[in-house]
Amino acid sequence: MKRIILSFVLFSIISCNGNDEDQEIGNKASIIGEWYIEKAEIYRSLNQQIQTSFSTDCEKKSTYEFTSSHLLSIIYAQNNNTCVKTDAGTKKYTFDKGNGKFWFENEENYPYFVTKLTATEMVVEDRSQDFDGDGTKDVLRRFYKRVN
Numbered sequence: 001m002k003r004i005i006l007s008f009v010l011f012s013i014i015s016c017n018g019n020d021e022d023q024e025i026g027n028k029a030s031i032i033g034e035w036y037i038e039k040a041e042i043y044r045s046l047n048q049q050i051q052t053s054f055s056t057d058c059e060k061k062s063t064y065e066f067t068s069s070h071l072l073s074i075i076y077a078q079n080n081n082t083c084v085k086t087d088a089g090t091k092k093y094t095f096d097k098g099n100g101k102f103w104f105e106n107e108e109n110y111p112y113f114v115t116k117l118t119a120t121e122m123v124v125e126d127r128s129q130d131f132d133g134d135g136t137k138d139v140l141r142r143f144y145k146r147v148n
Contacts, residue, residue, distance in 0.1 A: 029117045031095065034065040034147040043139040046132040058083035063147060069093070071104075120146045 039054045055062075061076040061083060075087040095102040100114040116123035122144040131138045 029119050031066045031122060032068060034063050035144040036060050036063055036147055037142050038145045039143045041141045042131050044132045045136040045138050046134040
């Protein structure tokens with residue numbers, strides 16, 4: 001379970017180091033800001049099918065705030081019938097805007113890819129895990145929405 005939560009947090013960390021990213025969001029798409037995960041898709045190479053899961057109302061309370069250099073995450077999960085905060089943390093990252101690739105400090109070999117970025121939506125891909133055990137890495141896509 002910790003690996004899944006950590007994977008969500010890691011995949012959610014997408015930010016820019018350039019000062020131009022600090023401009024107002026209304027004028028320019030930027031990863032800097034506060035986001036939540038609306039849904040996730042796993043593309044399985046074994047059978048070439050997509051498994052989709054939608055975030056619950058409780059999970060949508062989890063936020064991922066990107067600053068110019070750090071990701072601040074607050075994670076919520078269901079515990080019995082109550083939505084509770086289960087984790088919070090900060091991680092430093094680097095974002096290469098040119099190729100849409102970002103990685104966390106000391107994890108340069110495990111990059112994430114921003115494949116869509118608008119003022120209100122962001123899609124991030126994790127291409128580092130083999131979910132179906134066929135020896136080929138699968139693609140986990142997380143679909144983010146900006147918090148108003």
